[in-house]
Amino acid sequence: MTAGGGSVDVSEIGELVPPDRTLMGPGPSDVHPRVLKAMSTPLVGHLDPSFIEIMNDVQELLRYTFRTDNRWTIPVSGTGSAAMEAAIGNLVEPGDTMLVPTNGYFGGRMASMARRAGGDVVEVDAPWGEPLEPDDVADALAEHDPDVFGFVHAETSTGVLQPDVPELTAAAHDHDAVVIADTVTSIGGVELRVDEWGIDVAYAGPQKCLSCPPGASPLTLSDDAMEKVLSREEQSRSWYLDLSLLEGYWGDERAYHHTAPITSVYAIREALRLVAEEGIEQRWARHERLAGALKAGVEAMGLEMNAPDAYWLPSLNAVRVPEGIDDGDVCTELLERYDLEIASGLGDLDGDIFRIGCMGHSARPENVIYVLTALGDVLEGMGADVDPGRGVTAGRRALGE
Ligand SMILES: *Cc1c(COP(=O)(O)O)cnc(C)c1O
Numbered sequence: 001m002t003a004g005g006g007s008v009d010v011s012e013i014g015e016l017v018p019p020d021r022t023l024m025g026p027g028p029s030d031v032h033p034r035v036l037k038a039m040s041t042p043l044v045g046h047l048d049p050s051f052i053e054i055m056n057d058v059q060e061l062l063r064y065t066f067r068t069d070n071r072w073t074i075p076v077s078g079t080g081s082a083a084m085e086a087a088i089g090n091l092v093e094p095g096d097t098m099l100v101p102t103n104g105y106f107g108g109r110m111a112s113m114a115r116r117a118g119g120d121v122v123e124v125d126a127p128w129g130e131p132l133e134p135d136d137v138a139d140a141l142a143e144h145d146p147d148v149f150g151f152v153h154a155e156t157s158t159g160v161l162q163p164d165v166p167e168l169t170a171a172a173h174d175h176d177a178v179v180i181a182d183t184v185t186s187i188g189g190v191e192l193r194v195d196e197w198g199i200d201v202a203y204a205g206p207q208k209c210l211s212c213p214p215g216a217s218p219l220t221l222s223d224d225a226m227e228k229v230l231s232r233e234e235q236s237r238s239w240y241l242d243l244s245l246l247e248g249y250w251g252d253e254r255a256y257h258h259t260a261p262i263t264s265v266y267a268i269r270e271a272l273r274l275v276a277e278e279g280i281e282q283r284w285a286r287h288e289r290l291a292g293a294l295k296a297g298v299e300a301m302g303l304e305m306n307a308p309d310a311y312w313l314p315s316l317n318a319v320r321v322p323e324g325i326d327d328g329d330v331c332t333e334l335l336e337r338y339d340l341e342i343a344s345g346l347g348d349l350d351g352d353i354f355r356i357g358c359m360g361h362s363a364r365p366e367n368v369i370y371v372l373t374a375l376g377d378v379l380e381g382m383g384a385d386v387d388p389g390r391g392v393t394a395g396r397r398a399l400g401e
Pocket of ligand 1: 081
């Protein structure tokens with residue numbers, strides 16, 4: 001009998017040297033050097049007076065970025081799905097009904113989380129690649145009278161930006177439903193106004209348009225939404241994500257609940273400082289301009305966008321895969337030959353689209369030209385009917401170069 005674990009030859013494992021990729025997929029995006037630097041600074045305790053200041057800074061910067069005055073605005077320890085589960089797991093009580101969309105991957109995840117929270121799930125239908133129609137949402141609200149309505153503002157699986165948000169929230173409020181918005185791929189990348197648009201609860205992720213490593217994920221709740229959470233009859237099923245307990249740490253008390261991921265909080269603080277330095281509206285405009293150049297380039301090359309302009313999502317560009325081309329092979333070749341990451345489609349759009357992110361620090365002119373050059377080259381090499389030169393020229397023109 002030998003003891004478990006055995007021995008390990010460290011010379012075989014070696015120092016960590018990740019490849020130097022350009023990240024233009026659905027997230028993570030490239031991280032700004034200032035954020036990486038913040039992450040290499042020394043730890044302090046999670047109740048250290050200096051850390052309490054840092055927590056205040058993060059909350060203030062998150063309110064700015066979400067465009068909200070909500071007191072309950074915090075980074076949740078974990079990835080975007082943790083913030084998502086904190087929202088749904090606390091707002092949906094056993095026996096509550098939640099209305100969710102069918103038009104993408106993340107609406108499906110909302111449904112799974114609502115069911116696990118003990119809720120009944122009803123759906124508002126729209127195909128993958130289309131936004132929700134306000135009339136359909138109004139009809140579903142009238143039919144099901146849900147307690148909670150969830151929608152995805154920027155659907156990363158389809159490249160669709162949900163328009164008419166104020167109309168959707170107004171309709172939900174007419175039925176006294178709490179509105180939860182998935183803003184993971186919109187925060188810091190496309191126009192998002194939590195208060196003005198009447199969103200009660202919004203969750204997000206740091207590794208998309210905020211260009212911060214995954215770790216601490218934005219969440220904001222209105223006072224009314226928090227009141228629903230605090231007056232639950234049954235405790236939330238998750239201890240870790242119970243907002244009534246997290247209130248003790250992020251509220252006035254600052255009492256221990258779990259150890260905050262200190263380094264991730266440093267990171268999001270610096271990433272949000274970069275947002276505020278640039279200016280939130282300027283940042284939205286930059287994403288639209290840079291992704292607009294990318295879009296002009298892929299179209300001039302001979303490719304087609306999946307979403308019409310009316311609901312094109314600048315932070316995630318869904319491009320149709322040309323006839324006879326295998327999307328997976330293209331992604332693999334881009335990674336191997338160009339150290340460039342883009343992604344293929346999921347679910348109903350599997351095999352039909354490429355998903356090209358244009359997020360945060362990755363949304364730079366040189367990256368746009370790089371993607372156009374590399375994608376054009378790889379597709380041409382596979383025999384697709386594309387004109388890479390025209391694509392790059394159109395991209396440059398759109399960038400004003
Ligand atoms: C990425 C993403 C999530 C999940 O975030 P993770 O950080 O992967 O847990 C949720 N919703 C949308 C729209 C996303 O793009």
